Structure formats: C-alpha cells, structure tokens
Amino acid sequence: MRRTFRMFLMLTMILGLLPQAALAKDKWSIDGAGDITSISIAQDGSRLAIGSHGAKANVYSSDGEPIFGFDAKNVVTGVQLMKNGDLIVSSDDRHLYAFDAKGTKLWDKNMKLQIKGISASLDGLVTAVFTQRSENVVFIDPATGDPKNEANTGAIIKTIKVSPNGKWVAAASSDHYIHLMNEQGEVLRKFGASGQIMSIAVSDQGETAVGTESKRVEWFDQDGKRQHSISTRDSATHVSYTADGKYLAVSDLSGYFYLLDNKGKQLWETKINGQGRNVELDTDGRILYAGTGDGQVLKYDVGAIVSKAQKQGKVRMGLWAAASLVVIAAIWLGLRMMKKRNRLGVFLDIWKSKWVYLGLAPTFILLLTFLYFPAFSGLFHSLYKWQPGTRTTFIGLDNFRRMFHDPYVVHGIGNLLILIITGLVKTIIPPLIVAELIYHLRSKRMQYGFRTAFTASMVIPGVAMLLVWQNLYDPNLGLFNNFLELIGLGSWAHGWLGDPKTALWALIFMGFPFVGILQLLVFYAGLLSIPVELVESAKIDGAGLPRIIRSIHLPLLAGQFKFLIILALIGIVQDFNGILIVTGGGPMDSTYVPALQMYYAATKFNDLGYASALGVSMFVVIMIITIINLKFIRTEND
C-alpha cells in the first residue's frame, strides 16, 4: 500500500515538473509563503484557502488552480472558508479581512491586537477568533466582523477550534489545559494534556484531539477523559479531524504526516523533505492537504485508505469466524477419528483426573501468563518497532541489524568477552583452591569453621555489597587509595571507576578474592565424594599431593567444572546489576554490556522493540551455550 503511494507521489512529482501536462496538480508552491500557517477547505471540497507566514492568503480550486490571492501586512495566522463562499482572514497586522468568492474585499476590521487564529463552524454561525496573549475567545459576526461576545478561559490561549456543526468550541491554553465550551462560550469542561499543546481538533460529538510539543497526540472524549495517546516522531504541529471524529490527520515538525483512526491506530503515513506545518482533512476524510514549512501544499487522496480501513474491520470479523469454524471442524474430525479407533477413553481419564488438573491450574496459569506470554511477546516484538502508546509496526530484522551499528552494543560485546574470560577464571580457580585447602585441613571443626566463615558474606544484601565496593574505590575516601598511601604508593592512587581505562577492571576486581559460595560448596562436596581408597592406593604407589590433585581430583571434578562453567556463562551474559549500580555503564561507554544497553533502551529510550531484540540475541547465545554443553555431557556419558 505504502509503495503504491510512494509511486503515486513520485509520479505526481514528475508531473509537477511538467505543469502543462498535469491536469490536477497534487503539489503546489506559493512563492515567498514560508510556513503554511493554516488551511481551510470549503464544505463541498471544491476550494481551499491557504494562509502563510509570508503574509499571504490564497484561494485555490481543488485541482490547484489559483482563484485569488491577498497580501496582508503581516503573518496570516488563520483562514476560514465559509459556506457561502466567503473567506475570512486573520493576521498579525491586527486586521480581520473578509472576501467574497471572487476575491472582492467585503470588510476589514481592526481588532487593535494581533489576531492569532480563527475557526468557524460550517454554517459560520459560530465564528471565533483570539488575539495575542489574550485569555478570551472572541465570537464575531461573520457578516461584519463585529465582536458578539467573549469567553474567558483564565489562561493565555494557544489555539482554538470550532467543531463543524458549531456545537463545541475547544480552546487550548498555554498551561497545557483544554477548555471545551459550548456555542455560547460557556466552559463545560477543562482538562489537561501531557505537554504544551500546539494544535487542537474537535469533532461534532465534542471529542477532542491535541498535538503537543512533547511529540504526542492525545485523544479525549466528550467528558475530557483521555482515550488514547500515541507518540509522533517530532512535535505534532497540527491535527485535523473529520467531522465525525473517526479519523485524524497529524503533521509533525520532521515532515511526517499521519492518518490515524480514533483508536490511535495508524492507517497511513508519509514523509516529505522539510517540516510538516499544517494538515487539513476535508469533512468526510477523502482528501488530505498537507502544508510544509517552505510554502508547499500537497494533496493526498486518502479516501481509498479510509474505506480500506473500514473494510478491514469487517474482513477481520470474517476471518475470525472462518478460523473458529475450521477449529470446530478439526475438533469434530479428531473426535470421530478417535472414536473409530476406540481411543475416547482418554477423555474418561482426563475426567477422572479433574482434581489433578484443578490442583495444577494455579501453577500453570501463572506459568503461562507471567512467564510464557512475556517470553513469546519478546520474541515476537523483537521484529517490531514497539513503543507502547504508538502503533507497533513490523520492521523485520531492522532491530537486529541496528545492534551491529550501535557503538554501545559493539563495545559492550568486547567488554562482555573480557568479563566472561575473567569471570570463568574467577568462578573456577579461587573456589577450587579454597576447597582443596579446606579439604586438606585435619580438624573437622576447623573445616566447618572456615566453610561457615567463607559463607558469612551472604548476610550482606547484594546491593549493599556493591555499594560498599563502590565506596572502596572512591578516589578520596576509598579504602584502596588510602591503603596505597599508607604503604607509600600514594602516587598510584587513582579514580578507579572514573577512568575509562580502569573502570572495567575495577568492576572485575570487585569481590576479591572471588571465593564464590556456591562454587566453593560444590567443589567441596565434589572432593568429599571422591572415594578414599582411590587416594590411598595412589599414595601407596608413591604419588605426591600435586600428582593426586592433577590425576585424581581434577578429572573426578569434571562434572562440577562443567556445571559451574555453564552457570557462570549464563549468569555473566545476563548480569548487569553490578554495572548498573556501580558505574551505570560509564565513564563514557567503557563499562557497557549488551544487557545494560537493553535496560537503557527500554527505560531511557522507550524503545521496547530494540530492547526485546537485544534480549532475544542474548537468549540465543545462552541457548547455544546450553546446547553445546548438553551435547558435550552426553558424549561424556556414552
């Protein structure tokens, strides 16, 4: 779909180069216009008016033929086409101007203040303007420009909009509030958006949608309750509803234009070069006009997209119905097959064990909901651009490709390799030495005492231990630098964690002398299980201690080695606890690991698709390690 549109767009651009060949221009420029500040489409769609930063107000026919133009003395802030063909223009030159369909000026009203915008209902009965730094919405008589009444909102107004049927007037103020009024200007509701509102739209039913500077589009119902909210790629400069409020067009500052339905689902988007400043949908959502930051107006026929979206809903219903029919048929067939083969007894068995299933139900409900579902969700979403609140779009392997270009990940893999190598050394050698030492102690009480002493560090919560170590490295108050000074090596004192060269090694050194409790206990238990006779007979043959360790202990501890190595590998690949607490990945990227980048992608950048992809990659690595190990062990047993 998108491709056809791109082709269509390209075609129109080519045609645009040959003006004489183009019957209906789908893109046209207004010289010296600059930002398109406002677009207004006539109710029948035959004409549109465009106001621009370059003080111009122009009226075109729907196929892009200019009808007339008008130059104001300052920025044109708003244009509004009326049902009878009149055009009202508001401008920073403090005047309101009105023209008839042929471009003859009807009236010109000095409002004494810069007029910042205008909006009117289709019939023109409710026409509202607001002025610079004013808290009031001013309702005017479209026939004369005379103010009729004013409505106070209590805060400086940023933008206003009147619904097509004139029943609702929505004003957004600079304190991020939306004031929803009736046609008399009584404020009915007041509710807040999540950021500075740049543009507002209101439907015939009083639903509002706002685009904010904080790159969000939010939908509110009649009562001001937030319904949905999505992120745009840049500040949402303009939003425009269809009259029924079912579809919303949005422009953002980076030049993206979106078409969304009222559930926040994106139906279509396009990107132009330059800024997207303005966007307007005609009342039934068939044509979308997009205004840029450099005086261009583009016309997109989105009717096909809208009707496709409507159809899609029905198609989906049909698919569901068909799928459930197929499932029912399959079950029925399966049952018949079983009946033929006389295997229906299994159901009797199932029925008999109903209490067993009931007993397992809580376990499996938890298992499926809170473990299997997220696991599959992670696998699935690694192929998507996934930012909750926005539409999830399929991007194939882009997330994975991105990893190889992400300097934090690339550097992180290097760090991870260092951590794995040192981690394996740490996990095997010190505990093994300590286990051997304890094993060779003669007194049982001593053995027990030392074993307990080594496990004593378990009573400190892991995080507290990390924080203490972080303190030990403190440049001024840390134990290390003070100790170095004490023994006369003060010149070696160093900001261990603050220097990119030493930070990773400081992290690795944490936990010195690395006597892991689990590892120690596993090795110790392994040594105890070695038959005494084996050692005795070796001694009789004249073997010394080193020989006994090398030829009896180490081979018989192979199982323990394998187990501890795989546990260490799995643990190191996943672990970022210590790094997150002690260095946070810094200084610069010197202590990043992929798992930390995953955490940051999810928490800092809200980029959950990318985070999932990183998680999946680590999962695959761990899976490979496990499989290799399983294979290894099987051959060992054969």
Added chain:
Amino acid sequence: MYSSPATDTLDARSEPKQGNKWGLKATISQIIIIVLLGLLVFLTLVPILFMLFSSLKSNSQIMGNFWGMPAPIKWSNYSEAFLTVWRFMLNSVGYAVAASILVMMLSAISGYIFAKKTFPGKELLFLLMLGMMMVPGVLTLIPSYVLYDSMGLTNTPWVIIIAGAAGGQIFGTFLCRSYMAGLPSELFEAARMDGSTEVGVFFKIVIPLSLPILATLFIMQSVGVYNDYIWPLLTIQDRDLQVIAVGLTSLTKQFGVVDMGMQFSAYAISSVPLLLIFSFGMKYYIQGMTQGALKM
C-alpha cells in the same frame, strides 16, 4: 540433566584420608593451610569489616582520620539510618514472605502431583515447566514489565509478589517433585485405606514429611526476593512501596551532603533480616543451593 559424582550432603564426611604420619612436616603444612585460609577469609570479609568500622564514624572522622578508630563512636548513625530505611525493609520482608508462602503452596501441590500421580498429558505439562527453566531472565524482563504495566500491577506490591511466585514456583516444583518422589507411596495407600481423602493425605502426610524441603524453598525464595534489585527498580516508583535494595541506592541521592557513616549503618541494618534467616536456616539454604545445583 547433570550427572555428577558428588554425593548429597556436605556433612557426610568419610574418614579423614591423611593416614598415619603425624610428623612435624604434617603439622607445619596444617599451619600453612590455616594461615592461608585465614588470610583469604580476612580478605573476603574486608568490605564487611570496613562497612562496620565506618558505620560508627562521622563524616569528619572518615575524612580526617581514615585509619583511626571511631572515637567518639557515633551510634546515632544507626538510629538515623533506621529511620530512613525501616520502611523499605518492612516492604521487602513483607513481599519476600508473601511470595515465599505462595511459592511453597504452589510448589508443594504441583510437586506432589508430578511425583505421585499419573494423568493424561503429564509429560507434556512437565516439559512445559522444564522449558521455562531454559528461558533466561533477560528475554522476559522487558516484556514482563509491559505486561504487568498493562494489567495495572506496576507500582503495587503485587508486581513483586506475583513475579516472585511465578518465577520461584518452577524451581520449587522441581525441588519438591524430586523430594516427594522419595516418599514411600505405601504410606499414602495406607492412609487412603483408613478412609483419608486425597486432600487429607496431602495435608496430614505429604506436607509434614516435606517440611525440610519446604523450609529450604522458603529460605531460598525469600532471600532471592529480598536481594532483588532490577525488577523493583523497573516496576516500583512509589517510595512508600519501594524495596530495600533500591532504597539503599537512593540514600545518596536523597540528601545533598552524603553522610557516609549513616549509609554504612543503613547497609549494616539491611543485613539484619538476612542474618536472622541464615542463623536459623543456613543448613537449609546450603542444601537448597547445592541440591538445586546438582539436580539441574
């Protein structure tokens, strides 16, 4: 999955193998071993000793006289630290106990069923559990967060308790299954003959006989929840609901001037629940740790 030559318990120590030479050489080597081990224990415990030592000093004592004894001893560090972290500790202990009880209940039931019952689909269901053990936490971390968030559970105690229970019950079921498989089935049969219901058998025979393994589970699970850091950091924002692990890292950020003595006291205080549980159940914990390791 793992075949290992190790036997089950650590204390089942057979005869010392050293033999008959009680000479001077053997004594010297014993002394060397003791000195080496003593040194290693000391090095292992340096951070803890340093923590206790510094927790009694004021900032100026730490800065001015780093190696000096705490004089005067600043006990107020502890009272001040307690007032800051008691809430976090209480939360953590509460979550840990709740999650561990849930894990015990779920694991006992499903462990018993998998150990002693036959029913259609048993292998499939057991494989389903086994499969989850292969899935590392990194894969599920972020999607889990999104799931709990969409269920409105983030920033409530449930996010910790349910996650603890859901994750812990798998290991628990394995542990209970292998333990309960060793219980004599004749015992259950006899009870059934005497007219006991299935539920009665479970509560009157299975549970009392399985208390050691349930204690192991409880201790391992509660230590796990108490030490957990990333998950609560991700899911809990409300300071009143926060756990101790995250609370400890926020001490530095709370006050402009870092009161180091107070921080160290807070670390020491946060160890008290673990100290209590280990002094009662170290044996069970070590059993669980090595058994889990060897039965995997």
